[in-house]
Amino acid sequence: MSKQAREQTVAFVGLGMMGGPMAENLLKKGHPLVVYDIDKAKVRRFVELGALGATGPADAARQAGIVISMVDTTAQAEEVIAGSDGFIQTGQSGDVVISMGTIDLMALRRLHPKLAAKGVELLDSPVTGMEKGAKEGTLNAYVGGDAAALEKVRPVLQSMATKITHFGAIGQGLxxxxxxxxxxxxxxxxxxxxxxxxxxxxxxxxxxxxxxxxxxxxxxxxxxxxxxxxxxxxxxxxxxxxxxxxxxxxxxxxxxxxxxxxxxxxxxxxxxxxxxxxxxxxxxxxxxxxxxxxxxxxxxxx
Known part of the structure; x- marks a missing residue:
């Protein structure tokens, strides 16, 4: 994969009740997509829709410059982002990781310097609007983190949300x-x-x-x-x-x-x-x- 193709590709981990429809909207809006979920049937469904399947979070991040975590718990997010098979293992300088699940903001802030050491920017962007908004692409995204990183990923967020609000430093969206x-x-x-x-x-x-x-x-x-x-x-x-x-x-x-x-x-x-x-x-x-x-x-x- 060329550097330009990787930068334009989005990786999405967590294809549950909210994540699944959000990832579908990324495909509908034309974003090249790599997906991973512990439920292999969900991955197969997205491959049929045109996405690439990954073997784990690290494999997903290896193929994409914008990487999204949409998992349920803080422990899951920490493992997906910074675990032994997490985004941090294959992330490259200039990448942006977006944590979109509702997790512990203090834990998220502890992840920030770990990614920064590799030149990877971290944003928090939890969403409101429930399953209906996820399906219709009308979610509200509450963003914390670097403003320049937000502008870099704004087209991706706009494919899932109709309102994007930047609340300040990392964790403020959460x-x-x-x-x-x-x-x-x-x-x-x-x-x-x-x-x-x-x-x-x-x-x-x-x-x-x-x-x-x-x-x-x-x-x-x-x-x-x-x-x-x-x-x-x-x-x-x-x-x-x-x-x-x-x-x-x-x-x-x-x-x-x-x-x-x-x-x-x-x-x-x-x-x-x-x-x-x-x-x-x-x-x-x-x-x-x-x-x-x-x-x-x-x-x-x-």
Missing amino acids: AMKLINNMLFQVNRVLIIEGLALGAKAGLDPQQMFETISGTTGNSVAFQYSAPRILNREFDGIRMDITFKDVELQTQLAKSLGMPMFMANTALQVYQMARAQGLGDKDGVAVVQMYEQWTGVPVEGRK
Whole structure:
């Protein structure tokens, strides 16, 4: 592969619920793409779509000048980026690594100098917009890191996101993402408590939803969560991922010496739900735990 071809190629590691559609949009926009995922069936599917398959993160980075990590956890990101088979092993001076998963920003900042020593720039660019935005290419990208590196990869990010905001130094994009997630994930617990309380008091959950939709209690979180609760739609973003996010929020506060009341309480609610076997369900499935406590279902009209 020529140097110019490598510089124009994008490597994408992590083809899950969000990463898969994001990588597809890169292909649709004409970016030469190399992919890797521990699920070999996902890699084969992308090869059929026109991408090149890699044998691991290092192999993916060997073939691309822009390298994306879209994995679930901090440990996975550290292994993909700086592990024994990570990007760092084959990255070249001038490359840009973009960490797009929601991970520990302190861990990400520790990776930054390791890559910099090889002349590789690191950006954090977590995204919001859920699976729908990933499929439609309408995500919001929250970027931290060097401004010049951002401009270099902007066309790649624009293939996946319609709004790209630079928040400053490395880790600042993650900080913004964690706060945005906190406002949604903590609010969802309160929404469930409110609906469960109303149902226990004898109110019709469907009528509650219709009423709150036109009042000061309404929110984006309410419009996402309440219909799913009423319709018993518990598939979606796994509660294990939600728990991971809220844990990161509380860890960040701890590292900064800041008390956190509501997020820590929500963390325990999600943990209780996971302990009851709901970890693979969307966070709205927490309502099932409240229904056990109240003895009253929170359902829409039949």
